[in-house]
Amino acid sequence: MEIFRFFPFLFMIIYLAIFFGILYLIYKWVNKFIALKQEHNELLREIIMRMDKR
Secondary structure (H helix, E strand, O other), X not given: OHHHXXXXXXXXXXXXXXXXXXXXXXXXXXXXXXXXXXHHHHHHHHXXXXXXXX
């Protein structure tokens, strides 16, 4: 019966791990999105500069 006392703590730890895992994935996705947006802006600047030179 001792082991049944720890089940609520075990479930709480699992739920917290899932919650923080989801937050981490959102953080990684947002950083990737920002990096791609910056790269896109740099490429557009380069295209505009090359068209101005013509």
